[in-house]
Amino acid sequence: MVNINTLDPGASPLDYYGFELRRCREAAGLTQRQLGDIINFTGSLVGQVETARKLPTLDFSERADAALGTGGLLSRLHPLVMRSQLxxxxxxxxxxxxxxxxxxxxxxxxxxxxxxxxxxxxxxxxxxxxxxxxxxxxxxxxxxxxxxxxxxxxxxxxxxxxxxxxxxxxxxxxxxxxxxxxxxxxxxxxxxxxxxxxxxxxxxxxxxxxxxxxxxxxxxxxxxxxxxxxxxxxxxxxxxxxxxxxxxxxxxxxxxxxxxxxxxxxxxxxxxxxx
Structure with missing residues (x-):
């Protein structure tokens, strides 16, 4: 299991996405479970995305952007993440x-x-x-x-x-x-x-x-x-x-x-x- 405290945002687009999701969530004062409840996903899934163990969907990205007020950051990162998985x-x-x-x-x-x-x-x-x-x-x-x-x-x-x-x-x-x-x-x-x-x-x-x-x-x-x-x-x-x-x-x-x-x-x- 990836240690979230040592996640390197420069390792890959997926790692960068997870790093930014965690940063924005913490800046909003939300736990993984609380964010999951807001965007209708499980807190466990939020944690897996944050630790680069699960690919985010576009729907997840758009809901997280809306909940965290990121200005569309995660949705813009989504194509780069998906392309990196090819x-x-x-x-x-x-x-x-x-x-x-x-x-x-x-x-x-x-x-x-x-x-x-x-x-x-x-x-x-x-x-x-x-x-x-x-x-x-x-x-x-x-x-x-x-x-x-x-x-x-x-x-x-x-x-x-x-x-x-x-x-x-x-x-x-x-x-x-x-x-x-x-x-x-x-x-x-x-x-x-x-x-x-x-x-x-x-x-x-x-x-x-x-x-x-x-x-x-x-x-x-x-x-x-x-x-x-x-x-x-x-x-x-x-x-x-x-x-x-x-x-x-x-x-x-x-x-x-x-x-x-x-x-x-x-x-x-x-x-x-x-x-």
């Missing part, structure tokens, strides 16, 4: 997502993490590893808060039709995931296009990839392997992948027709009736 090799990707003005992704077999539903996330992360699954799922879902920014990125996803049929998590999970994609149909900043089976050979046969574009910095291409990520700003690679992406987007169904295909697969394969 696998070390993936943290740079989360930073790219947070800074990008446009994200273009081609996915061959599953929905991109930024558009995954909660149950789909748990199914994906739970393969061969159920340890701390809820916390790991919360960390992945926290990345999706980039769409809540005042100026969120424009997001394009070209998704292979195969991903609609790959039954991840079972029928109910797939229904939820495809329904989630359909809710994005009218969002001009989040665009989903399906690359149909009928297209045959295409420029994405070498695998999934992402292109991140920024306001003032060079674009970056990102590819991924098992427990490793490969970002590059090499101009030739960026040029090649950008061209490939343009061709994939041109070959894919329109946004409207893509939604129609998603709806048909959801109805026919997963039994969901949609008006």
């Amino acid at each position: 696998p070390a090799w993936f943290r740079q990707v989360a930073e790219l997502e947070a800074r990008a003005v446009e994200i273009c992704t081609f996915q061959t077999h599953m929905v991109h993490g930024l558009l995954q539903s909660p149950s789909y996330v748990r199914a994906v992360l739970g393969v061969l590893d159920q340890d701390n699954l809820e916390d790991r799922a919360a960390v992945r879902l926290a990345r999706q808060r980039i769409f809540e920014k005042q100026e969120p990125p424009v997001f394009w996803m070209v998704l292979s039709e195969a991903a609609l049929h790959q039954e991840i998590g079972g029928r109910e999970v797939m229904r939820e995931q495809l329904a989630h994609l359909l809710t994005l149909e009218e969002d001009p900043r989040v665009n989903v296009q399906i690359l149909p089976y009928a297209i045959g050979e295409h420029p994405g046969l070498q695998g999934s990839f992402n292109v991140y574009r920024f306001a003032d910095d060079p674009s970056i291409v990102y590819t991924e392997g098992y427990s490793s990520g490969h970002p590059t700003a090499n101009p030739d690679t960026v040029k090649d992948c950008s061209l490939r992406y343009d061709h994939l987007r041109a070959a894919a169904l329109s946004i409207k027709d893509s939604a129609g295909l998603i709806r048909r697969v959801m109805e026919d394969r997963y039994g969901e009736q949609v008006a």
Whole structure:
């Protein structure tokens, strides 16, 4: 057990969050139990967060901010805490997502993490590893808060039709995931296009990839392997992948027709009736 008296706020964003929570609570003259009663969490949970043994949720952070009059300090720290809990090799990707003005992704077999539903996330992360699954799922879902920014990125996803049929998590999970994609149909900043089976050979046969574009910095291409990520700003690679992406987007169904295909697969394969 971490000794709260020696908690080092510089050790990690989670330690810093715990340190600040304890400082603000004590400044307000509240015990852990009293703060827990006010924000409708247990005093034990407050103690675990203060000692960096438990991840705070956004709801916890917002309630604690309101109770302690912190001016939103804990809520602002929350994204940094969640990002720090990502696998070390993936943290740079989360930073790219947070800074990008446009994200273009081609996915061959599953929905991109930024558009995954909660149950789909748990199914994906739970393969061969159920340890701390809820916390790991919360960390992945926290990345999706980039769409809540005042100026969120424009997001394009070209998704292979195969991903609609790959039954991840079972029928109910797939229904939820495809329904989630359909809710994005009218969002001009989040665009989903399906690359149909009928297209045959295409420029994405070498695998999934992402292109991140920024306001003032060079674009970056990102590819991924098992427990490793490969970002590059090499101009030739960026040029090649950008061209490939343009061709994939041109070959894919329109946004409207893509939604129609998603709806048909959801109805026919997963039994969901949609008006």
